[in-house]
Amino acid sequence: MDAAEVAANKEAEASIDLLAIVLDTNPTQHIVRQNPQNLTQILEAVIAFGNAHLMQKAQNKLAVISCSHHATDFLYPLPGRQVELRPIDGQYEAFSLVEKTVKQQLGSILMNAPRLSSPCESLLAGSMSMALCYISRLQRNVAAGVKMHSRILVLTGSNECASQYMTYMNVFFTAQKLSIVIDACALDKTLSLLQQGCDITSGQFLKVTQLDGLLQYLLWVFMPSPQMRHKLVLPPPPKVDYRASCFCHRELIDIGYVCSVCLSVFCKYSPICTTCHTIFKTPGPLPIKPKKKKKTEKQM
Amino acid sequence: MADTKSGRYASSSATISPLVQSPENLECKNFQDYLRTRQTPESLEKLYNYPPICLAVFRELPEIARQFVIRILFVDQPVPQAVVSSWGAQRIAKEQMEATSCLTALNVWRVTAIPGGLAAWELSPTFKKSVRQVLLGGGKPWAMTNTLDKDSKPRDIAFLDTYAMARWRCVLHYMVGTGSRNGGTDAEAISPDAVRILLHANLMKRDERDGITITRQGFQFLLLDTRAQVWHFMLQYLETCEERGFSLPECLSMLFQLSFSTLGRDYSSEGMSHQMLMFLQHLREFGLVFQRKRKEGRFYPTRLALNVTNKDAAQASTSADDERMQERGYIVVETNYRVYAYTDSQLQVAVLGLFTELLYRFPNLVVGVLTRDSVRQALRGGITAEQIVSYLEQYAHPNMKLVESAIQSKSCLPPTVVDQIKLWELERNRFTYTEGVVYNQFLSQTDFVTLRDYAQSINMLVWQNERTRTMVVQKNGHDDVKRYWKKYSKSGG
Numbered sequence: 021m022d023a024a025e026v027a028a029n030k031e032a033e034a035s036i037d038l039l040a041i042v043l044d045t046n047p048t049q050h051i052v053r054q055n056p057q058n059l060t061q062i063l064e065a066v067i068a069f070g071n072a073h074l075m076q077k078a079q080n081k082l083a084v085i086s087c088s089h090h091a092t093d094f095l096y097p098l099p100g101r102q103v104e105l106r107p108i109d110g111q112y113e114a115f116s117l118v119e120k121t122v123k124q125q126l127g128s129i130l131m132n133a134p135r136l137s138s139p140c141e142s143l144l145a146g147s148m149s150m151a152l153c154y155i156s157r158l159q160r161n162v163a164a165g166v167k168m169h170s171r172i173l174v175l176t177g178s179n180e181c182a183s184q185y186m187t188y189m190n191v192f193f194t195a196q197k198l199s200i201v202i203d204a205c206a207l208d209k210t211l212s213l214l215q216q217g218c219d220i221t222s223g224q225f226l227k228v229t230q231l232d233g234l235l236q237y238l239l240w241v242f243m244p245s246p247q248m249r250h251k252l253v254l255p256p257p258p259k260v261d262y263r264a265s266c267f268c269h270r271e272l273i274d275i276g277y278v279c280s281v282c283l284s285v286f287c288k289y290s291p292i293c294t295t296c297h298t299i300f301k302t303p304g305p306l307p308i309k310p311k312k313k314k315k316t317e318k319q320m
Numbered sequence: 321m322a323d324t325k326s327g328r329y330a331s332s333s334a335t336i337s338p339l340v341q342s343p344e345n346l347e348c349k350n351f352q353d354y355l356r357t358r359q360t361p362e363s364l365e366k367l368y369n370y371p372p373i374c375l376a377v378f379r380e381l382p383e384i385a386r387q388f389v390i391r392i393l394f395v396d397q398p399v400p401q402a403v404v405s406s407w408g409a410q411r412i413a414k415e416q417m418e419a420t421s422c423l424t425a426l427n428v429w430r431v432t433a434i435p436g437g438l439a440a441w442e443l444s445p446t447f448k449k450s451v452r453q454v455l456l457g458g459g460k461p462w463a464m465t466n467t468l469d470k471d472s473k474p475r476d477i478a479f480l481d482t483y484a485m486a487r488w489r490c491v492l493h494y495m496v497g498t499g500s501r502n503g504g505t506d507a508e509a510i511s512p513d514a515v516r517i518l519l520h521a522n523l524m525k526r527d528e529r530d531g532i533t534i535t536r537q538g539f540q541f542l543l544l545d546t547r548a549q550v551w552h553f554m555l556q557y558l559e560t561c562e563e564r565g566f567s568l569p570e571c572l573s574m575l576f577q578l579s580f581s582t583l584g585r586d587y588s589s590e591g592m593s594h595q596m597l598m599f600l601q602h603l604r605e606f607g608l609v610f611q612r613k614r615k616e617g618r619f620y621p622t623r624l625a626l627n628v629t630n631k632d633a634a635q636a637s638t639s640a641d642d643e644r645m646q647e648r649g650y651i652v653v654e655t656n657y658r659v660y661a662y663t664d665s666q667l668q669v670a671v672l673g674l675f676t677e678l679l680y681r682f683p684n685l686v687v688g689v690l691t692r693d694s695v696r697q698a699l700r701g702g703i704t705a706e707q708i709v710s711y712l713e714q715y716a717h718p719n720m721k722l723v724e725s726a727i728q729s730k731s732c733l734p735p736t737v738v739d740q741i742k743l744w745e746l747e748r749n750r751f752t753y754t755e756g757v758v759y760n761q762f763l764s765q766t767d768f769v770t771l772r773d774y775a776q777s778i779n780m781l782v783w784q785n786e787r788t789r790t791m792v793v794q795k796n797g798h799d800d801v802k803r804y805w806k807k808y809s810k811s812g813g
Contacts, residue, residue: 025415032383071455076386078379078627110371110459112580119457239390248383251412 028247035167037245038158039073040083040151041066044176045126048089048139050208051177051231058231062207065235066175067122070096071115072239083154084122086129087147087176089140094154095125142178144214145187148202152194159198170200171223173242174214177207182265182272185213192217201246205238207231212261212272219260222246226255267295346540346702348552351629352380356425358559363568364427365446370573372462372580374450376629377426384408385419389428389443393451398432398440462577463596464587475620477584480610484622487607488550489667492542495524495534496670511605521556536702542671543707545714550624553606566595574599578608578625586618649716655734657690662717674698675708690737695744705745709738756782757798760790767808774804 043066051058070082084095096118111119155170162168172195195202195217203223204214210227218225226241228234244252263272266287277286282296292299349357355364355377367373378386388407392399408416423429428447434440453459494510495518515532518524523538541549554575561571574596581587589600589611600619603609608625611618650668652660659676661668664684672678675698676688688694698708712733720732731738762768768789775781780797784790793801 029383068456072390075375075378075455076383076390109457109461110453111457112371112375112454113462113582114580115455116457236394239394243390244387248387251384251409251415252387252407253409 031167032245032247033077035169036079036081036162037073037077038081038083038155038168038170039070040085040155040170040172041070042085042087042144042147042151042172042174042176043095044088044142044144044174044178045086045130046089046140046142046178047130047133048136049142049177050179061231062175062177062234063123063126065238067119068235069238069242070122071118072243074114074118075112076243081158082118083151084118085147085151085154086126087142087144088129088133089136089142090134091129092143092147092150093125093129095122095129097121098125141181141183142176143184144174144176144178144181145184145191148172148174148191149187149194152191152198152200155200156198169245169247170198171246172200172202174202174204175207176204176211176214178211179209180211180213180272182213182270185265185270188213188217192220195221203242205242207234212263213265215258215260216262219257224249224254225258346537346544346552348544348548349555350380351376351551352422352426354555355380361427365444367569367572368427368444368446368450370569370576371450371454371459372573372576373569374447375454375580376576377428377447378451380629381426381428382415382419382422384412384416385423385428388419388423389451392429392441392443393448393455398434398442400434400438400440401431402438404441463574463592464577464581464589471586471618474586475584475610477623480584480620480622483610484607484624485546487605488546488624491518491553491606492549493667494518495538495542496667513602514605517553517557517560520560521553539671539674539701540703540707542667543674543703543711545710546624547628550606550608551628554628557602561599564598566599570596571599575603575625575628578603578621579628581621581626583621583623583626586620588617589619590617649714649718649720651712651715652717652720653690653712653733653737655736657737657740659688659690659712661686661688668715671711674701674703690741692744695741696748699745699748705741708741709733754782755795756792757795758790758792759801760788762789765789770808771801771805775801 043062045059046052047059066084070084074080074082083097086093086095098121109116151172155172159168159170192202200221201223202214202217202221204211204218204225206214206225206227215225217223223246224241226237228237241254244254261272263274264276264285265272266276267284268286268288268290271287273285273287277289278284279286279293279296279298281298282293284293284295286294291302355367359367368377378389381389388404391407392404404420405416423441424431427444429441429443432440432442449459490510491514494514515524518538519526519532521537522535523541524532525535527533541552544552558568558571558575561568570593589597592600600609600611601614603625604611604619606624607622610620610622650662651672652662654660659672661672662685663669669678669681669686672686672688675690675695677691677694678686678688680687695705695708699705709731713731716732723732729735759771762771765786768786768791772781772784772786772791775791775793775797778797778800780794780801782792782794784792
C-alpha cells in the first residue's frame with residue numbers, strides 16, 4: 021500500500037457514515053398483499069441490516085424512514101430523548117434501541133393509517149427528499165475537520181410510479197450534487213426510474229429474486245460503503261433504461277416532443293406548452309434547403 | 321612485500337551502535353496489537369465468550385475484514401478460500417492478504433477442510449455466536465444492565481464530564497508532581513495502586529532519594545490526547561490485573577461494556593463478583609465511572625470510558641452531537657511561531673515547556689515561541705513531531721477553529737508552523753547508518769584499487785577514498801572481501 025492509500029484508509033476510518041433507509045410500507049404492495057408475513061420478514065431484515073451498519077464503526081449513523089401511500093414518517097431516530105429501556109438479552113443496547121423504536125413506530129403508523137379500497141402508489145420520491153433534508157441537516161452540524169459520507173437505501177416492492185417523475189429527477193440530481201449515493205433494492209419489479217437514480221449517483225441497484233435471502237442480499241451488496249465498493253467485486257451495473265416519462269400522460273416514451281424553452285417532454289404535439297405556456301408554431305413540412313449555387317458557380 | 325599484512329581492518333560496529341539505538345520511546349499499542357502480542361489462540365477463544373469483547377474486536381478489524389466477517393456471519397458451512405479471495409478486486413490483493421492474515425492472527429476464523437479437499441475458512445464458533453448475539457439478541461443480558469429504580473438525583477452529562485476530567489487530571493498532576501506539593505487536598509492524592517501502575521508502565525521511576533520522578537516515556541505520555549492516555553493506562557493496568565487476582569477476560573469485558581454504554585445513564589453493579597467490584601472501584605478512582613458512594617449499587621460511566629479503543633469515533637461522535645469536549649482549548653499558535661497559552665496550570669505549562677521556549681509568564685497567560693532549538697530538544701527527547709502537532713491541535717483555542725483556513729483544512733494550526741515542525745524532524749533523519757568494516761593502510765595503490773574494484777563489483781562498497789587509500793565495506797561483505805584479499809596476496813599480486 022502506498023502512502024496515499026494508507027491516508028485514504030485512515031480517512032475512511034475516521035469519517036462518519038450515515039445510512040438513511042427508506043422503507044416502503046405501503047400495504048397495497050404486491051408482495052404484501054400476496055402474503056402479509058412478508059412485511060415482517062422485510063422489517064426484520066432491514067433492522068438487522070441497519071444494526072450491522074452501526075456495528076461497522078462506532079461513529080456510524082442510521083436513519084430509518086417509512087414511506088406509505090399517504091405519509092412519510094421517521095421510524096428511527098426519534099426527535100427528543102430516546103426511550104429508556106433495559107436490555108433483556110445479550111443484544112448491544114444501541115441495537116436493541118433501534119429495533120424497539122422501529123417496531124413500535126411502525127406499529128403505531130400502520131394502526132393509524134386510513135383505510136383504502138384501491139391500491140395507491142407509494143410516495144417514494146417524497147420520502148427520499150425527506151431523507152435528503154435529514155442528511156443535509158446532519159451535515160451542517162458536523163464539526164470542522166470531520167468528514168461525513170451519506171447514502172440512501174430505498175427498499176420497495178411497489179410498481180413504477182411515473183407520475184412522480186419530476187420529483188424523482190429533482191431528488192436524483194440534488195443527491196448527485198451533494199454527492200450522496202442512492203442505492204435501491206427492488207423487491208418485486210425492476211424499476212427503471214430508481215435504476216436511473218442509482219446510475220446518476222453511482223449507487224447500486226439490485227432486484228431481489230428470493231425474499232428469503234433478503235438480509236444476505238443486503239449485507240452482500242449494500243453493506244460496503246461507496247468508498248470501498250471499488251475494492252470489492254459487486255454485481256455489474258445492468259443496462260439502464262433512460263427513457264423519460266412524458267408530462268401529458270406520465271408514460272415512459274422513446275421518442276417525443278421537447279419544449280425548447282423549459283425542456284418538458286410530451287408524447288404528442290401540443291401548440292402550447294403546459295408547463296411554461298410557450299406558444300409554438302405549427303410544424304409545417306421541413307423547409308427545402310436552397311441549393312449551394314454560389315459554390316458551384318465559382319468552380320465553374 | 322606481498323606477504324606483509326597490508327590490509328588492517330577495524331570493526332566500527334561497536335562505535336556506531338549507540339548512535340543507531342534510539343532512546344526507549346513510549347510504545348502505544350492499539351487494541352489489535354495488544355491482542356496479537358499478548359494473547360494465545362486459546363486465551364482469545366476464552367475472550368470471545370464475552371459479546372462486548374467480540375464487538376470491540378470486530379470494530380478493530382480492517383474494513384475489508386469486517387465485510388468478510390459480515391458476509392459469512394450467517395453462513396453455516398465453511399467457505400472455500402478461493403471463494404473468499406474472489407470477493408476482492410484484483411488490484412487490492414495485498415490489502416486483502418493483510419485482512420485475511422489479520423483475521424487468522426486474531427483467531428476470528430480458521431482453516432478447515434471441506435469435502436473435495438479444498439481449504440476453507442470457518443468463523444470461530446464462539447466468535448460467531450457472540451457477534452450474532454450482539455447483533456440480533458438472545459443469550460444472557462450484559463452484566464451491568466440489571467433494572468434499577470429511578471435515580472432520585474440523576475447526574476447530567478456536564479457533571480460527569482467535569483468529574484471525569486478532574487479525576488484524570490489528578491493522575492497527570494501527580495506525574496508532574498504538582499498535585500501533592502501544592503498542598504493538595506485528600507481528594508487530589510492518588511492511591512498506591514495507581515502509583516504502582518505508573519511505575520509498572522515505566523511512566524515514572526524511583527530515583528536515588530527514593531522519591532518518584534517522571535520518565536521520558538512519562539513526558540511523551542503527557543503529550544498524548546486524553547483518550548490515548550486512558551487507553552495506554554488501562555492496557556498497563558490490565559497487564560497487572562492477573563497478579564491482583566482479577567481474571568483478564570472479565571476485566572476486558574467490563575471495560576468494553578462501559579465503552580459501549582450510553583453517556584448519562586445509570587447502570588447497576590448488582591450481581592458482580594467481589595473482584596469486579598474492586599475493579600469498578602479502581603475505574604472510579606481514574607474517573608472512568610462515577611459512583612456516589614462506594615457501596616452504592618449504581619454507577620454512571622463517563623466520557624473517558626466511552627469508545628476507549630477508538631480516538632476517531634470518540635471525536636466524531638462527541639462533536640457531531642454538538643456537545644463540548646470535556647477540555648477547553650487554551651493554546652493560540654500564530655504564524656510567527658509564537659504560542660500563547662491561556663492557562664495557570666503547572667501541568668500544562670510543564671508540557672508546553674517541553675517543546676517551546678517560554679518567554680513570559682503572566683497570572684493567566686504563558687507566552688512561548690517554537691524555535692528550532694526548542695523543538696529539536698523535544699525531538700531528541702524522543703517526542704515526535706506528530707505528537708507536538710497533535711497536542712497543539714487538541715488544545716487549540718476555540719477561536720483558532722473559527723478561522724477561515726481552519727474550516728477549510730483539516731488542521732486549525734497555521735500550515736507553515738506544522739510544516740516547519742515536521743521539517744525540523746526530518747532534518748534529524750539525514751543520516752542513514754550502515755554497519756561496515758574499514759580497510760586502510762594499503763601499502764600500494766594497485767592493492768587498494770584491486771580490492772576496491774572487487775568490493776564494488778559485488779556491491780558491498782560503502783565508501784572509498786583513493787588519496788588516503790581507505791575504503792569501507794558493508795559488514796556482511798567483509799568475509800568475501802577478506803577471502804578475496806587473502807587469495808590475492810597469496811598469489812603475489
